[in-house]
Amino acid sequence: MQTGSPLGVVLAGAVNYQIAGVWLAADPRDSWRYVFLAGLLPVLVALGVRLFLRESAHWTASDARTRPSTPRELFGPRMRAATLSGVFAAVIAVLAWWACNAFIPLLGRTLATEDAASAGLLPAAARQLAASWQAHASNAFNLGGLLGAFAAAPLAKRLGRRPMFIAYFLFSALALFATFGPVLAPQTRLSMLFFVGAGVYGIFGAFTFYLPELFPARLRATGAGFCYNIGRVFAASGPFVIGLVTAAAGGSSGALMRVMCWLALVPLGAALLARFVLLETRGRTLPV
Numbered sequence: 001m002q003t004g005s006p007l008g009v010v011l012a013g014a015v016n017y018q019i020a021g022v023w024l025a026a027d028p029r030d031s032w033r034y035v036f037l038a039g040l041l042p043v044l045v046a047l048g049v050r051l052f053l054r055e056s057a058h059w060t061a062s063d064a065r066t067r068p069s070t071p072r073e074l075f076g077p078r079m080r081a082a083t084l085s086g087v088f089a090a091v092i093a094v095l096a097w098w099a100c101n102a103f104i105p106l107l108g109r110t111l112a113t114e115d116a117a118s119a120g121l122l123p124a125a126a127r128q129l130a131a132s133w134q135a136h137a138s139n140a141f142n143l144g145g146l147l148g149a150f151a152a153a154p155l156a157k158r159l160g161r162r163p164m165f166i167a168y169f170l171f172s173a174l175a176l177f178a179t180f181g182p183v184l185a186p187q188t189r190l191s192m193l194f195f196v197g198a199g200v201y202g203i204f205g206a207f208t209f210y211l212p213e214l215f216p217a218r219l220r221a222t223g224a225g226f227c228y229n230i231g232r233v234f235a236a237s238g239p240f241v242i243g244l245v246t247a248a249a250g251g252s253s254g255a256l257m258r259v260m261c262w263l264a265l266v267p268l269g270a271a272l273l274a275r276f277v278l279l280e281t282r283g284r285t286l287p288v
Helices: 004-023 028-038 042-052 057-065 071-075 080-101 104-119 123-159 161-180 186-200 202-213 217-235 237-248 253-263 265-277
Strands: none
Touching (some): 004 028, 004 123, 071 080, 071 217, 080 161, 080 186, 080 202, 080 217, 080 237, 080 253, 080 265, 104 186, 123 202, 161 202, 161 253, 161 265, 186 202, 253 265
């Protein structure tokens, strides 16, 4: 199910480009309103899920015979290591993703603005170029994330869960260094975001099976939900820090790329710590 996230973002980017960048390009003040209006369409899917998706028999039976779970149980002696493992993986993944995703459209737009200025393009042509490069950047990142998410299950089966996470962390660090470190043509750099997405975004494909494997049935939803969403609290610092540092450095595309290059230290450090923090769950009987 997590693979639907990058696919949804790709579709959202296409809708945004078509509405705001093509159909209503001459009306930037109101075009975003129609983009948001198109966001109501997934409500129909959510309604179908609510009507037809049923809870598993295992969970229903477990819920009927046990008391309701509480977040406090996640920090008991039996669950503490599992909770730490899930929180560690989720915090690193969400932090890196938000730090990238928040600024990739800005990178595409900034590179296009600088290129248009050097080429002497008229304002209308410059806006069209900015919309095109912004879509290119977002689509490359999200398509990479989609393929990276599809790779999570076979990698986990072949390597194991801990080596799989280490592989994603190392690949993410390498992709960030390779994309934002060397001197590249603007469109080449935007295309390289495909590989950044495959690592930084693709890792989320592992959470749908790894987090539930850490917890017994009665704590599974509580544990997986806590681990994944606590990452959002820490991840809020990512865009803030990158934006603050980039603005202090002048706000140019060069400043943003230097900061994004330093971001590679986050997954690199996680890869070095993973063998001490992450639990291996391959071949282990699910806790009950």
